[in-house]
Amino acid sequence: MPACDRCRAQGIDCIYRPGKRVKGATGRGSHYENCSPRSHEADDDRDRQRDGDYDKGDDSDTPLTDLANTPSTYNHDISGVDGSFDSLTSRTFDQFFRHVHHIPMYSFLHRASLMEQYNAGKVDKALLLALIGITSCLTDMGSGVREYGDRCIDRAESLLFSDYSRPSTFKVQALVFMIKHRILSNRYPSAFMLLSMASRFAAALRLNHNSPNLCFLAQESRRRLMWSLYCIDTGISAGYRDFALWRADRIFVSLPCNERNFEFDLPQPAEMLNPDFNGPEMQHSEDVGSLALHIRILHLRQKIIEFTKDVLVSRTMADTSGLQEPVLALHKQLDDFASRLPSSFQFSDSSLRLRTYSPRICVFVMIHVWWHQCHCDLYRMTMAGFREALPEATLANLDQGFLNHCQRQCVDHSLAMASIFASMQKLGAKPVADLDLALCAYQCARMLKYALQGGGDKFGLSVEAVTEKAKVCLQAIKQCCMGPAAGAIRSDLERLISQGLGSEVSSPRDSSALDANKSSHANETDAPTRHPVLRNIELTEEPEVISTTKTLTNHTNSPSVEPFINTPVTAAPIQTPLSTHILDPSNPWSAVPQFSPMATALPIGHTEHPGAAEPMELAAESNKPETSSNEINSAYEGALEGFDQDNGLAHAMGVELTPWNWSSDLQWPDFLSNSVGV
Numbered sequence: 001m002p003a004c005d006r007c008r009a010q011g012i013d014c015i016y017r018p019g020k021r022v023k024g025a026t027g028r029g030s031h032y033e034n035c036s037p038r039s040h041e042a043d044d045d046r047d048r049q050r051d052g053d054y055d056k057g058d059d060s061d062t063p064l065t066d067l068a069n070t071p072s073t074y075n076h077d078i079s080g081v082d083g084s085f086d087s088l089t090s091r092t093f094d095q096f097f098r099h100v101h102h103i104p105m106y107s108f109l110h111r112a113s114l115m116e117q118y119n120a121g122k123v124d125k126a127l128l129l130a131l132i133g134i135t136s137c138l139t140d141m142g143s144g145v146r147e148y149g150d151r152c153i154d155r156a157e158s159l160l161f162s163d164y165s166r167p168s169t170f171k172v173q174a175l176v177f178m179i180k181h182r183i184l185s186n187r188y189p190s191a192f193m194l195l196s197m198a199s200r201f202a203a204a205l206r207l208n209h210n211s212p213n214l215c216f217l218a219q220e221s222r223r224r225l226m227w228s229l230y231c232i233d234t235g236i237s238a239g240y241r242d243f244a245l246w247r248a249d250r251i252f253v254s255l256p257c258n259e260r261n262f263e264f265d266l267p268q269p270a271e272m273l274n275p276d277f278n279g280p281e282m283q284h285s286e287d288v289g290s291l292a293l294h295i296r297i298l299h300l301r302q303k304i305i306e307f308t309k310d311v312l313v314s315r316t317m318a319d320t321s322g323l324q325e326p327v328l329a330l331h332k333q334l335d336d337f338a339s340r341l342p343s344s345f346q347f348s349d350s351s352l353r354l355r356t357y358s359p360r361i362c363v364f365v366m367i368h369v370w371w372h373q374c375h376c377d378l379y380r381m382t383m384a385g386f387r388e389a390l391p392e393a394t395l396a397n398l399d400q401g402f403l404n405h406c407q408r409q410c411v412d413h414s415l416a417m418a419s420i421f422a423s424m425q426k427l428g429a430k431p432v433a434d435l436d437l438a439l440c441a442y443q444c445a446r447m448l449k450y451a452l453q454g455g456g457d458k459f460g461l462s463v464e465a466v467t468e469k470a471k472v473c474l475q476a477i478k479q480c481c482m483g484p485a486a487g488a489i490r491s492d493l494e495r496l497i498s499q500g501l502g503s504e505v506s507s508p509r510d511s512s513a514l515d516a517n518k519s520s521h522a523n524e525t526d527a528p529t530r531h532p533v534l535r536n537i538e539l540t541e542e543p544e545v546i547s548t549t550k551t552l553t554n555h556t557n558s559p560s561v562e563p564f565i566n567t568p569v570t571a572a573p574i575q576t577p578l579s580t581h582i583l584d585p586s587n588p589w590s591a592v593p594q595f596s597p598m599a600t601a602l603p604i605g606h607t608e609h610p611g612a613a614e615p616m617e618l619a620a621e622s623n624k625p626e627t628s629s630n631e632i633n634s635a636y637e638g639a640l641e642g643f644d645q646d647n648g649l650a651h652a653m654g655v656e657l658t659p660w661n662w663s664s665d666l667q668w669p670d671f672l673s674n675s676v677g678v
Contacts, residue, residue, distance in 0.1 A: 004086070088145070089118075089128055096135045099432040102259075102359040104294040104366070105180065105231050106134070108173065108224035110217055110262065110635035117636050124170030129156035130177035137184050137483050138432055153181045160197075167201040169225070169636070175201065176228050184435055184483035195229075195236055199245040202229055208251045214637050216267040221635035223253045224262075227295050234298055239305030248273055248299055255292035259360070262289075265633050273299060286342045290363045293345065297370045300337060304330055304378045312381060312390065324402060330378055338371065352423055362431040362480075368420055372413040373440045376447055382406035386450050407451070411459045414447040418469040421476040433480040438489045441473035445493055449501045466501050 097111050117123050129152040135141065136149030156174055175198035182191035202208065207226040211219050230246045237244040257268040270292065284293075307326060344351070347368045355361040382403050383389050395403065421441060424430075448466045451459050456466070474497065477490045 088132060088148075091141065092132045092135045093118075095139050095141060096131060099139050099359065100135055102362055103138075103432065103434050104291050104363055105176070105228045105434070107256075107259070107291055108176070108221055108228055110221055113217060113221070113635035116634060122636075124168065124174065126156040126159040126174040127170045127177075129153065129159070130174040130181070133181050134177040134184075137181055138434075139482075149181075150185070153178055157194075164197065167204045169205060169207075169222070172198055172201045172205065172207070172225055172229075176225070176232070179232055180434075184485050186483075186485045186488060192236060195232060196245065198229055199233070202226060208246075208253060210253055215633040217262075217265050217633045217635040218637040220257060220262050224256050224291065226251060226253060227256060227291070231295065231298050234302040237302075239302070239309035241306055241309075244302075248302075255295055256289050257292075258287050258289045259291065261287075284340050284342050286344055288342060288345075290345075290360060290367065293341070293367055294363060294370075297337060297367060297374065300330075300333055301370065301374050301377065303333070304374055308377065308381050308388070312388065323398065327378060327406075331375075334371065334374055334378075347420070349423060352420075352429070353427055356427045356429045359431070361429055362433050362437075365420060365424065365429075365431070366433070366436060369417055369437065369440050372417045372420075373443065375413040376410050376443065379406040379409040380447065383410060383447070383450055384454060407454075408459070410447055411451045411461070414444045414451070415469065417441070417444040418448070418472050422472045425472065425475055425479070430479040432482075435481065435483070435485055438477045438481040438486045441476045442489045442493055445470040445473040445496070445501075449496065452501060463501060467497065470497050470501055 093111075093115065096106075096109075100106050101109065101111075114123065118128075133149040133153035133156065136145045136152075141149075156178055160171055160174065160178075175194055179191045179194045179198065182188070182194065202225070207222050207229075211222060214222075230248070230251060233244060233246045251273070254270040254272050256262070257270045260266070261268040268287070270289070273295065307330060311323065345364070345367065351364070352361070355364050380386055380388050381390050382395060382398070383406075384392055384395055389395070417440060421444075448461065448469055452461045452463065452466045456462060470493065474490065474493050477486060477493065481489075
């Protein structure tokens with residue numbers, strides 16, 4: 001049986017199961033059984049095209065290179081193109097870098113480096129499978145490809161668990177795509193657990209530390225990968241401090257550089273997330289990276305939701321003063337973020353129009369959407385009857401002027417979000433977006449619904465206006481978001497609109513939460529917190545053992561509304577260059593907010609973290625290998641060096657054996673406290 005070079009290089013067995021057309025052929029069976037998909041003659045193109053119709057069956061146990069089991073090609077045009085795994089991978093690369101790569105948490109791959117490694121047969125099999133899975137979930141790659149991609153994710157997970165003791169950059173990259181796929185597929189318990197493995201791998205590879213011995217591309221790729229994990233973690237932890245695996249002060253690399261410099265290997269200094277100096281922060285330069293801005297707004301949102309979770313759990317706010325000071329401090333940080341945005345990141349109809357046909361429109365839009373969502377997250381605990389609101393008894397003790405200010409902030413920023421979605425639809429912009437956009441759009445409509453029911457006249461809201469805004473949010477979800485989780489959000493929003501946004505009907509979870517709020521007592525301050533994802537995880541008889549037995553099994557065909565309502569936003573929080581609200585010192589709770597245009601962006605840090613691990617802090621500049629002028633840098637520099645079975649973890653991490661060994665020279669407590677960022 002012949003085998004192709006690609007399968008030999010990756011250790012995959014070439015097995016070609018004959019399709020139905022082979023069984024019906026006379027005198028040609030031996031020809032098809034002994035011929036690689038690459039070696040079909042041109043006059044067999046018609047037969048290959050019929051394979052897309054005959055060979056519909058998909059068996060998860062069959063090899064991934066099985067021609068009869070690979071989905072049809074894009075737009076069903078497979079004439080002259082084989083349906084092999086290699087062909088599907090090539091289409092995946094094209095789709096990913098055209099539509100998906102620009103979504104913030106997916107932007108750690110360097111296309112030229114990845115293609116170079118792939119052509120050399122060095123890309124980890126799990127990463128290829130994960131790429132197919134996430135790309136097929138977010139884009140339309142043809143009939144049957146999405147279901148095939150789901151099985152690719154399952155297969156990638158099996159491969160990683162079979163070799164979990166050998167961390168590598170490839171595996172962390174694959175895990176990020178797998179985690180995002182699980183989230184998009186409404187399988188949050190799986191994502192919750194996979195993130196812990198990815199974080200442990202990252203700590204072992206020291207992705208949270210600089211790697212000066214590596215080239216710029218490799219350092220930048222590592223930095224982006226580390227910040228992607230941080231962004232995912234802020235969403236999955238959902239403000240519950242005990243569930244956060246990464247803290248910003250344990251990430252010692254700078255923020256990602258400008259996207260163009262990463263693509264073309266142009267070294268650029270960048271700022272840290274939290275600079276050491278105490279002076280006034282300067283406005284960001286025009287060459288700031290959009291990913292760096294996204295990380296900054298996510299960092300702000302993490303502070304906000306951790307604060308609000310603490311307030312909701314303690315329920316000890318007896319007066320306005322105890323709540324007002326921290327709320328205003330967080331509000332000022334959002335204003336500072338907006339004021340530092342460069343002019344190119346300011347939101348306007350013109351800036352949006354100029355990005356209509358650019359793949360970077362997604363991150364631009366989400367920066368602004370997240371900025372508004374941060375205000376809603378900060379102030380919605382004052383919306384009486386809202387699921388995330390303080391008990392009504394507590395709200396009654398707060399100053400009415402303060403409550404009016406907070407509620408006005410929620411309404412104004414929700415209306416601003418809806419206006420962004422409306423502007424996108426007016427221009428015909430339909431970017432591929434992560435689940436974040438769907439979650440923010442849903443929360444926007446939900447906030448306006450509750451504001452309408454709580455006193456629409458006070459906010460100048462009418463049933464017709466709120467219904468129109470909700471339909472705009474629904475259209476944004478339909479046009480930009482794919483996957484079962486987005487489908488569940490869409491279905492619930494459609495239900496709310498059909499039942500009438502002016503009615504008292506709400507989501508089942510909102511109703512139960514409202515009842516819980518009404519029945520809460522003062523002695524409930526000791527009530528334990530429980531992460532929403534844990535409601536979908538069943539503990540075994542031994543408390544320390546967790547079993548995800550309640551994972552949804554029907555997530556593809558009939559998505560459930562319950563999981564997404566119960567699960568926090570997990571996608572990368574993006575900054576919002578909109579107008580910033582200036583509070584009047586003499587009347588901080590004025591009912592009519594004033595917005596001034598956002599002028600600048602935030603500072604970003606210089607980062608270094610590519611696709612290989614750094615040998616502790618012992619990699620001095622003198623140890624960096626000399627590179628001749630004609631050599632090409634790679635984002636995977638060092639990722640495969642010393643990768644063998646004999647030397648275990650040290651080689652798997654791509655580091656020298658001498659600086660990091662498991663001897664008495666490096667005591668475990670020191671390793672735990674100084675090297676691990678989780």
